[in-house]
Amino acid sequence: MADKLTDEARDTKLGPLMTAGWAHDAERDALTKTFKFADFAEAFAFMTRVAIVADKMDHHPEWFNVYNRVEVTLTTHDANGLSDLDVSLATTMDGFA
Numbered sequence: 654m655a656d657k658l659t660d661e662a663r664d665t666k667l668g669p670l671m672t673a674g675w676a677h678d679a680e681r682d683a684l685t686k687t688f689k690f691a692d693f694a695e696a697f698a699f700m701t702r703v704a705i706v707a708d709k710m711d712h713h714p715e716w717f718n719v720y721n722r723v724e725v726t727l728t729t730h731d732a733n734g735l736s737d738l739d740v741s742l743a744t745t746m747d748g749f750a
């Protein structure tokens with residue numbers, strides 16, 4: 654099971670994600686970001702690519718899609734907050750977007 658991020662890890666790992674447009678939902682201890690694409694096909698292609706990686710990681714996003722918009726929430730349910738898996742999946746998503 655993934656461990657919740659320590660304060661030290663948060664200091665180093667969350668900063669770059671905030672710069673990349675992620676926000677921290679303190680109530681849920683989650684990362685959130687809204688991705689926008691040209692159209693539905695591109696949004697769904699992004700989700701498909703992410704889904705394959707997420708399933709291999711056994712770490713799954715909470716997300717909501719309407720047309721060209723994908724709203725993402727990342728948190729580790731087993732840890733009741735953020736873990737390295739969320740940082741890794743967020744970075745993967747940014748790479749695909």
Ligand SMILES: C[C@H](O)[C@H](O)[C@H]1CNC2=NC(N)=NC(=O)C2=N1
Nearest residue numbers: 711712713714728729730731732
């Ligand atoms: C049994 C299975 O490994 C767990 O339920 C996995 C699946 N995907 C998961 N995804 C996320 N985001 N958090 C988890 O704790 C989690 N746990």
